[in-house]
Amino acid sequence: MTDPSYLGASLPDTSERMLFAVPKKGRLYDQCLGLLANIGIEFNRKPRHDIALVSNLPIALVFLPAADIAAYVAKGNVDLGITGLDIIRESQADGEVAELMRLGFGRCKLQVQAPVAQQGLRDSRDLVGKRVVTSFINLTKQHFARLEGVEVESMSTQVRFVSGSVEAACALGLADAIVDLVESGDTMRAAGLHAIDTVLDTESVLITNQHARFPELARTIKQRVEGILTARRYVLCQYNIARDGLETACGIAPGRQAPTVTPLEQDGWVAVSVMVEKSRLAETMDALQEAGATDILVLQIANARA
Numbered sequence: 001m002t003d004p005s006y007l008g009a010s011l012p013d014t015s016e017r018m019l020f021a022v023p024k025k026g027r028l029y030d031q032c033l034g035l036l037a038n039i040g041i042e043f044n045r046k047p048r049h050d051i052a053l054v055s056n057l058p059i060a061l062v063f064l065p066a067a068d069i070a071a072y073v074a075k076g077n078v079d080l081g082i083t084g085l086d087i088i089r090e091s092q093a094d095g096e097v098a099e100l101m102r103l104g105f106g107r108c109k110l111q112v113q114a115p116v117a118q119q120g121l122r123d124s125r126d127l128v129g130k131r132v133v134t135s136f137i138n139l140t141k142q143h144f145a146r147l148e149g150v151e152v153e154s155m156s157t158q159v160r161f162v163s164g165s166v167e168a169a170c171a172l173g174l175a176d177a178i179v180d181l182v183e184s185g186d187t188m189r190a191a192g193l194h195a196i197d198t199v200l201d202t203e204s205v206l207i208t209n210q211h212a213r214f215p216e217l218a219r220t221i222k223q224r225v226e227g228i229l230t231a232r233r234y235v236l237c238q239y240n241i242a243r244d245g246l247e248t249a250c251g252i253a254p255g256r257q258a259p260t261v262t263p264l265e266q267d268g269w270v271a272v273s274v275m276v277e278k279s280r281l282a283e284t285m286d287a288l289q290e291a292g293a294t295d296i297l298v299l300q301i302a303n304a305r306a
Contacts, residue, residue: 178193
């Protein structure tokens with residue numbers, strides 16, 4: 001059970017509920033709340049409380065710092081969690097948690113950033129033996145130890161931990177380069193830095209521990225999330241086409257499994273409904289029209305199941 005002193009003095013009874021950890025603030029918080037709403041998890045979080053009981057499922061949401069979630073899941077304090085892949089790797093919990101699925105939001109890069117003015121620093125190898133500052137101490141040490149071909153304990157690169165404002169370290173003379181999370185890169189450019197290497201591409205991940213107490217409920221949550229992610233990736237395309245052009249049209253837009261084909265009142269014509277990836281929608285519509293499809297409509301998908 002999670003330490004009561006960490007979560008508040010007055011805790012509800014969660015003994016018969018699956019504990020689901022989500023970030024209490026930060027870059028993943030709002031997107032996690034949106035995902036919970038989309039998968040039908042209803043709750044009311046009281047001010048200054050870090051546990052909220054879900055009203056329509058036997059789940060208790062536990063709001064924790066994202067940096068702690070992987071460790072709590074790995075130790076079995078909570079059953080399910082959402083955190084960043086970077087946090088899982090940094091906390092060295094890879095072997096102790098099961099990654100259920102990547103969630104597609106919170107994407108960014110853990111990058112090596114060096115001063116633009118230092119033209120001799122073109123990639124990570126140019127920093128071997130130099131000073132590097134980061135809040136991702138384990139990932140950074142592993143990265144430079146691999147470059148040097150030695151164990152972490154034997155590497156010459158000096159890696160120092162700082163907890164915030166990492167981008168200021170070079171200007172203050174504390175480091176020759178930094179390793180930090182980068183989304184747009186605006187903060188780094190403002191600090192006179194640029195990327196010379198990428199340590200990790202990261203995003204939010206749904207994780208559980210190896211001995212989950214509620215496997216069926218965890219599977220239900222995973223299925224619901226998969227439905228939302230599918231709906232975000234696809235649209236429903238509907239069109240009419242002469243039957244002799246159907247084979248060509250189905251080759252253009254085969255769907256996830258197969259199109260749904262319905263005969264029309266007009267002889268020799270059919271109506272087709274098919275899921276199309278949003279990223280390919282424009283070119284697919286062009287090709288369908290070229291193949292003779294008419295009345296092409298595109299509908300948004302709110303949710304989907306395999």
